[in-house]
Amino acid sequence: xxxxxxxxxxxxxxxxxxxxxxxxxxxxxxxxxxxxxxxxxxxxxxxxxxxxxxxxxxxxxxxxxxxxxxxxxxxxxxxxxxxxxxxxxxxxxxxxxxxxxxxxxxxxxxxxxxxxxxxxxxxxxxxxxxxxxxxxxxxxxxxxxxxxxxxxxxxxxxxxxxxxxxxxxxxxxxxxxxxxxxxxxxxxxxxxxxxxxxxxxxxxxxxxxxxxxxxxxxxxxxxxxxxxxxxxxxxxxxxxxxxxxxxxxxxxxxxxxxxxxxxxxxxxxxxxxxxxxxxxxxxxxxxxxxxxxxxxxxxxxxxxxxxxxxxxxxxxxxxxxxxxxxxxxxxxxxxxxxxxxxxxxxxxxxxxxxxxxxxx
Amino acid sequence: xxxxxxxxxxxxxxxxxxxxxxxxxxxxxxxxxxxxxxxxxxxxxxxxxxxxxxxxxxxxxxxxxxxxxxxxxxxxxxxxxxxxxxxxxxxxxxxxxxxxxxxxxxxxxxxxxxxxxxxxxxxxxxxxxxxxxxxxxxxxxxxxxxxxxxxxxxxxxxxxxxxxxxxxxxxxxxxxxxxxxxxxxxxxxxxxxxxxxxxxxxxxxxxxxxxxxxxxxxxxxxxxxxxxxxxxxxxxxxxxxxxxxxxxxxxxxxxxxxxxxxxxxxxxxxxxxxxxxxxxxxxxxxxxxxxxxxxxxxxxxxxxxxxxxxxxxxxxxxxxxxxxxxxxxxxxxxxxxxxxxxxxxxxxxxxxxxxxxxxxx
Numbered sequence: 278x279x280x281x282x283x284x285x286x287x288x289x290x291x292x293x294x295x296x297x298x299x300x301x302x303x304x305x306x307x308x309x310x311x312x313x314x315x316x317x318x319x320x321x322x323x324x325x326x327x328x329x330x331x332x333x334x335x336x337x338x339x340x341x342x343x344x345x346x347x348x349x350x351x352x353x354x355x356x357x358x359x360x361x362x363x364x365x366x367x368x369x370x371x372x373x374x375x376x377x378x379x380x381x382x383x384x385x386x387x388x389x390x391x392x393x394x395x396x397x398x399x400x401x402x403x404x405x406x407x408x409x410x411x412x413x414x415x416x417x418x419x420x421x422x423x424x425x426x427x428x429x430x431x432x433x434x435x436x437x438x439x440x441x442x443x444x445x446x447x448x449x450x451x452x453x454x455x456x457x458x459x460x461x462x463x464x465x466x467x468x469x470x471x472x473x474x475x476x477x478x479x480x481x482x483x484x485x486x487x488x489x490x491x492x493x494x495x496x497x498x499x500x501x502x503x504x505x506x507x508x509x510x511x512x513x514x515x516x517x518x519x520x521x522x523x524x525x526x527x528x529x530x531x532x533x534x535x536x537x538x539x540x541x542x543x544x545x546x547x548x549x550x551x552x553x554x555x556x557x558x559x560x561x562x563x564x565x566x567x568x569x570x571x572x573x574x575x576x577x578x579x580x581x582x583x584x585x586x587x588x589x590x591x592x593x594x595x596x597x598x599x600x601x602x603x604x605x606x607x608x609x610x611x612x613x614x615x616x617x618x619x620x621x622x623x624x625x626x627x628x629x630x631x632x633x634x635x636x637x
Numbered sequence: 638x639x640x641x642x643x644x645x646x647x648x649x650x651x652x653x654x655x656x657x658x659x660x661x662x663x664x665x666x667x668x669x670x671x672x673x674x675x676x677x678x679x680x681x682x683x684x685x686x687x688x689x690x691x692x693x694x695x696x697x698x699x700x701x702x703x704x705x706x707x708x709x710x711x712x713x714x715x716x717x718x719x720x721x722x723x724x725x726x727x728x729x730x731x732x733x734x735x736x737x738x739x740x741x742x743x744x745x746x747x748x749x750x751x752x753x754x755x756x757x758x759x760x761x762x763x764x765x766x767x768x769x770x771x772x773x774x775x776x777x778x779x780x781x782x783x784x785x786x787x788x789x790x791x792x793x794x795x796x797x798x799x800x801x802x803x804x805x806x807x808x809x810x811x812x813x814x815x816x817x818x819x820x821x822x823x824x825x826x827x828x829x830x831x832x833x834x835x836x837x838x839x840x841x842x843x844x845x846x847x848x849x850x851x852x853x854x855x856x857x858x859x860x861x862x863x864x865x866x867x868x869x870x871x872x873x874x875x876x877x878x879x880x881x882x883x884x885x886x887x888x889x890x891x892x893x894x895x896x897x898x899x900x901x902x903x904x905x906x907x908x909x910x911x912x913x914x915x916x917x918x919x920x921x922x923x924x925x926x927x928x929x930x931x932x933x934x935x936x937x938x939x940x941x942x943x944x945x946x947x948x949x950x951x952x953x954x955x956x957x958x959x960x961x962x963x964x965x966x967x968x969x970x971x972x973x974x975x976x977x978x979x980x981x982x983x984x985x986x987x988x989x990x991x992x993x994x995x996x997x998x
Binding site: 361362363364372373374375376377378379380381382392393394395397398399400402403404405410411412413417419421422423424425428443446447448449450452454517520521522523525527528531532572595596597598599600601603605 | 732733743745746748749750751760761762763764765766767768769770771776777778779780784785786788789790791792793804805806809811812813814815816876878880881882883884888890896961962965966967969971
């Protein structure tokens with residue numbers, strides 16, 4: 278099977294699973310299974326980060342450098358906030374626009390098992406005001422499970438997690454639509470990097486890290502670099518692709534390749550290295566200006582311990598934080614390939630050779 | 638009143654096979670004006686059970702079953718095949734289309750949904766602006782359909798304006814309920830397919846699978862004119878807004894309630910229903926101990942709105958299956974309500990007689 282097809286199948290598998298922030302286990306397990314044959318060691322940290330460790334060839338002094346590839350596994354979702362008769366009220370986990378909710382098919386993860394439900398808006402006369410011509414606010418939207426009141430009372434409780442239930446849609450030109458492509462598309466890119474590293478000689482130890490709770494508190498991004506103490510880190514996430522409702526300087530075209538972050542959170546010299554490598558390998562790329570916080574795992578990683586030189590690579594994605602996000606597999610493959618080529622070129626003295634502009 | 642019920646018939650159950658048929662019907666696309674795929678399923682299902690089958694100038698599919706007596710009562714049963722949906726109206730860029738809504742879809746039900754386009758149900762989505770790029774003020778306004786696009790992905794040069802689309806929701810069971818994109822009115826279609834098989838020999842049955850109900854009852858209008866029935870029954874779906882109110886005050890405007898059986902109409906936005914038929918239906922329910930409810934009078938309508946006005950007038954009744962969230966991506970119906978509706982219609986058809994209409998009106 279072609280590598281691209283394999284990655285597409287893997288991505289479709291992991292976006293069919295739930296992995297809401299704080300409840301990543303279903304997706305963690307699936308990723309661990311795929312990474313296992315590609316790395317020397319797989320470990321899960323005490324708060325749920327997934328570490329896939331692929332050792333580099335030992336250096337003469339026995340001190341091997343470490344690169345961390347940080348990719349958050351969690352996705353946005355909801356949590357039951359009130360059980361009211363046969364209906365469930367809910368609260369958000371992570372940030373999203375409630376206007377996309379009415380009519381969404383969801384899965385409610387109760388202690389009694391998984392149950393289907395639909396997010397609905399009730400008739401105008403049942404709301405606090407009619408909301409004619411206005412969005413119904415999130416706290417008045419409800420989940421209908423099709424079950425009667427008694428059954429609902431016996432099955433569900435406040436705190437049950439709710440995830441989107443729509444299945445992946447394969448679009449032409451190697452595009453995929455579905456929920457949680459933020460950030461499972463990047464998980465697929467890291468996986469592709471590990472696949473390519475099977476054929477590369479590399480001197481650095483590679484720590485592929487699936488982080489938790491990026492969408493809520495950057496828990497994984499803050500704790501994994503403390504565990505690993507990397508010499509260099511790449512955060513891989515998604516960025517806004519141009520499309521209906523999204524234009525302007527924060528957006529790049531879908532299928533335009535890897536977007537490389539530039540700004541205070543990211544190391545400018547490493548940015549240059551990445552850009553030059555893209556030029557050299559003829560990998561399409563765009564520049565992604567990050568004037569303040571990048572809003573990714575790169576932010577906490579950079580300030581862990583004595584500080585970590587950090588790079589941000591992003592995959593263009595349409596309709597972020599909706600259940601119908603769209604990405605191009607081509608961009609996933611390019612991002613994975615770029616990381617593998619970058620890692621293969623890392624020499625033991627790579628970090629020492631990186632000089633700030635004023636030191637050169 | 639005299640309903641000529643010499644003996645009660647055995648009421649059929651709603652089998653898994655019939656639910657499977659509904660699943661197929663609900664997953665199939667049949668937006669008003671493009672009911673072809675639904676019509677094909679119906680035709681296959683009924684062709685061995687009818688005396689004549691005809692597709693008219695609008696696309697209505699009419700099945701006739703002849704009576705074995707002279708001057709039989711001509712009974713029309715109408716169920717609309719069409720569903721609400723979209724039409725692509727302009728290609729804006731590679732794979733991105735402007736679209737218009739067909740039928741009464743609340744704009745607020747559109748953003749962020751998977752859809753399927755055209756005959757082969759090709760995948761697409763209605764996207765929405767990322768929350769990170771919108772302002773709080775913007776999020777307090779609705780995402781109007783004119784600002785939304787259907788995105789089929791780059792490289793879809795084979796999709797063109799003029800193609801129809803629907804939500805992509807797949808039919809599913811939810812305990813005592815079923816959920817699907819087009820239960821309104823594939824439930825009626827599935828029921829009418831069964832009724833053809835239970836038709837008595839004393840009447841002439843005109844089973845009409847109508848088109849364009851959602852855009853103005855247009856299919857039913859020409860069917861009623863052409864076939865000129867003595868009496869008409871319309872089977873459809875109707876809202877059950879019976880959830881508790883936000884402030885827990887009494888919900889007095891629920892239209893219908895789930896689990897209370899089929900909903901019989903007395904009046905709606907289009908029709909004052911024939912009270913002789915209403916009494917006939919309620920007496921059937923009482924004789925057979927079938928639970929039923931009277932739909933709260935109020936706005937809305939069914940194919941009856943067009944049928945009862947035809948020619949010199951046609952005595953018409955409407956009986957709906959109560960359901961929640963029609964005209965969204967996912968309507969929910971209780972299987973028990975559908976079964977009771979199916980049983981009421983079977984019995985009503987078995988006992989219908991010209992005497993029912995003899996009372997003054």
